[in-house]
Amino acid sequence: xxxxxxxxxxxxxxxxxxxxxxxxxxxxxxxxxxxxxxxxxxxxxxxxxxxxxxxxxxxxxxxxxxxxxxxxxxxxxxxxxxxxxxxxxxxxxxxxxxxxxxxxxxxxxxxxxxxxxxxxxxxxxxxxxxxxxxxxxxxxxxxxxxxxxxxxxxxxxxxxxxxxxxxxxxxxxxxxxxxxxxxxxxxxxxxxxxxxxxxxxxxxxxxxxxxxxxxxxxxxxxxxxxxxxxxxxxxxxxxxxxxxxxxxxxxxxxxxxxxxxxxxxxxxxxxxxxxxxxxxxxxxxxxxxxxxxxxxxxxxxxxxxx
Numbered sequence: 292x293x294x295x296x297x298x299x300x301x302x303x304x305x306x307x308x309x310x311x312x313x314x315x316x317x318x319x320x321x322x323x324x325x326x327x328x329x330x331x332x333x334x335x336x337x338x339x340x341x342x343x344x345x346x347x348x349x350x351x352x353x354x355x356x357x358x359x360x361x362x363x364x365x366x367x368x369x370x371x372x373x374x375x376x377x378x379x380x381x382x383x384x385x386x387x388x389x390x391x392x393x394x395x396x397x398x399x400x401x402x403x404x405x406x407x408x409x410x411x412x413x414x415x416x417x418x419x420x421x422x423x424x425x426x427x428x429x430x431x432x433x434x435x436x437x438x439x440x441x442x443x444x445x446x447x448x449x450x451x452x453x454x455x456x457x458x459x460x461x462x463x464x465x466x467x468x469x470x471x472x473x474x475x476x477x478x479x480x481x482x483x484x485x486x487x488x489x490x491x492x493x494x495x496x497x498x499x500x501x502x503x504x505x506x507x508x509x510x511x512x513x514x515x516x517x518x519x520x521x522x523x524x525x526x527x528x529x530x531x532x533x534x535x536x537x538x539x540x541x542x543x544x545x546x547x548x549x550x551x552x553x554x555x556x557x558x559x560x561x562x563x564x565x566x567x568x569x570x571x572x573x574x575x576x577x578x579x580x581x582x583x584x585x586x587x588x589x590x591x592x593x594x595x596x597x
Contacts (some may be wrong), residue, residue, distance in 0.1 A: 309464035406434035417518030451519035504550035537574035
């Protein structure tokens with residue numbers, strides 16, 4: 292089965308590497324055009340392109356998908372199937388219809404929940420206890436195609452979006468292999484998505500960064516975990532602005548108002564939240580400083596308790 296792989300970031304690169312090591316015939320790799328990165332803003336290859344070049348696979352980076360150029364390239368490659376993983380572009384119908392087995396996608400949620408570009412982050416932010424990955428046939432509407440298979444995993448209580456992202460990339464690659472083999476064998480089953488169960492996962496925005504101390508300790512912890520590693524949760528403590536990287540629960544109660552500092556010492560910075568409960572900030576980052584343990588920051592910057 293001739294496969295054309297389409298993907299861009301590291302989530303996709305894991306799947307491409309898995310297909311190669313499992314012996315699938317990948318005849319071409321499409322990625323988005325190189326983008327400037329770093330202080331020097333030099334053009335840099337994405338992770339998927341790096342994997343493709345490492346294995347000597349031809350790489351294609353069309354600027355557009357609807358001007359016919361990409362379609363002609365695909366016709367010369369004659370794929371039996373398109374595998375799309377975090378490519379970052381919507382494929383037009385003429386491309387979807389080209390391969391005899393169509394186009395399949397690996398998505399970082401249990402569809403139809405969390406359609407969209409930030410399913411992993413939204414699952415953590417929402418406090419979900421389980422999530423997973425889905426393989427599906429691509430349709431013209433984003434993430435609306437028939438589901439082929441899923442794999443489920445629990446979300447750790449303090450697992451960040453970045454950590455979950457890495458785990459789901461591996462889980463998705465394994466599910467992709469299983470899916471492709473079922474398609475080859477003619478045993479793949481299509482499961483239409485239930486429109487009544489559809490939810491969406493829009494991209495994160497910096498406006499979501501500030502912590503709402505009127506929420507419960509778990510909601511606050513999940514907010515901090517979900518905003519890792521971008522755009523990162525923020526808070527104002529003792530009149531200064533911080534990025535908040537990690538927090539823990541306490542068994543304490545207080546009469547202080549949400550957002551007020553209860554204690555600041557060797558354990559970290561304890562802050563009041565809803566219902567008289569508290570949450571403990573354990574890692575933070577002051578403006579212009581590196582990320583550090585809250586206790587270490589306090590050694591040089593004592594914080595007054597409200």
